[in-house]
Amino acid sequence: MPPAENQAVRCLRRGGLLALLLLAGTSPRLLAQNPCFEGSVDHRAGCGFGAPRWAGELTSLSANGLLGALTGGLIQHFRGGSFQDGFVRGALGGAIAYAGKRVAAEGFSGAGWIGRGVAAVGSSAVRNASESTPSFSHLTLPFGPLWLDIDTPEWAVGARVDPVALGWILYAVAENELEIDWSETLSDGAPVFLTRNRSLQLSGDSVHTAGVTNAGVVFLADVPAFGSSHARRQRAHERVHVLQEDQLSIMWTDPLAQWVLSRTPAPRGATSLLFVNLSTEILRTLGGAIPEHGDRPWELESIFLAR
Numbered sequence: 001m002p003p004a005e006n007q008a009v010r011c012l013r014r015g016g017l018l019a020l021l022l023l024a025g026t027s028p029r030l031l032a033q034n035p036c037f038e039g040s041v042d043h044r045a046g047c048g049f050g051a052p053r054w055a056g057e058l059t060s061l062s063a064n065g066l067l068g069a070l071t072g073g074l075i076q077h078f079r080g081g082s083f084q085d086g087f088v089r090g091a092l093g094g095a096i097a098y099a100g101k102r103v104a105a106e107g108f109s110g111a112g113w114i115g116r117g118v119a120a121v122g123s124s125a126v127r128n129a130s131e132s133t134p135s136f137s138h139l140t141l142p143f144g145p146l147w148l149d150i151d152t153p154e155w156a157v158g159a160r161v162d163p164v165a166l167g168w169i170l171y172a173v174a175e176n177e178l179e180i181d182w183s184e185t186l187s188d189g190a191p192v193f194l195t196r197n198r199s200l201q202l203s204g205d206s207v208h209t210a211g212v213t214n215a216g217v218v219f220l221a222d223v224p225a226f227g228s229s230h231a232r233r234q235r236a237h238e239r240v241h242v243l244q245e246d247q248l249s250i251m252w253t254d255p256l257a258q259w260v261l262s263r264t265p266a267p268r269g270a271t272s273l274l275f276v277n278l279s280t281e282i283l284r285t286l287g288g289a290i291p292e293h294g295d296r297p298w299e300l301e302s303i304f305l306a307r
């Protein structure tokens with residue numbers, strides 16, 4: 001066990017600094033401090049999977065395609081449109097989201113940024129399929145705690161704030177034992193905060209972890225003793241989680257929240273400035289039904305793509 005294990009930082013401690021964080025809670029994703037992630041095999045040359053690579057890629061592509069297809073088909077159907085149209089166009093959007101994850105897991109500088117943009121275009125296509133609008137007519141792209149809305153016919157651009165992501169960023173800035181990694185932040189297109197030679201510990205949990213992603217904000221344990229190979233995989237692993245959370249918020253939580261907000265007396269001007277990202281809560285809830293960390297589909301995908 002690495003020596004840093006004994007000096008964990010409670011960087012996500014109970015009673016966080018901001019009320020906004022109450023919306024997000026704590027992440028369900030815990031990683032054991034093993035040389036390889038769960039589900040992978042420790043080879044002499046590094047960590048690998050027993051299954052052939054093509055099988056894993058095909059599984060991820062199929063899962064993302066199916067998620068997009070069902071989202072597009074079912075929502076368009078319930079809105080009075082065509083299940084078939086939503087299904088087909090949703091599948092296309094899901095496939096593009098997979099391509100973005102594939103890119104984000106690569107090691108070159110800017111891979112996370114490019115992959116995040118590509119995946120967001122794919123998830124926007126799913127959302128457009130749900131709403132019976134042309135596939136690329138409205139794009140929702142992440143930009144730190146801001147989300148840009150682009151109407152491509154007129155190339156009109158608007159911006160909304162993600163209060164949950166902003167809360168996590170403000171928390172991290174205020175936490176003395178975390179510091180922003182500008183290089184990684186710019187490369188990933190997502191805020192990345194590091195500990196220095198300390199592992200992370202989640203609120204109310206005795207398990208230590210090397211990485212957590214909440215609402216697209218990444219927290220990493222920068223512990224040299226874990227080794228450069230582990231650090232590379234951990235960073236790629238969290239980049240995939242960022243894209244997964246984008247996917248859920250673009251396809252599900254923001255459209256649902258906007259629908260609910262439009263039916264409340266809340267001033268439309270105020271709610272139109274909000275991007276509602278409850279992806280971390282969704283994954284935490286789903287994680288409760290799948291106790292084994294390595295059995296959760298989103299973990300398997302991250303582990304595989306970052307192997």
Ligand SMILES: [Zn+2]
Pocket residue numbers: 029030031237241299302
């Ligand atoms: Zn994970």
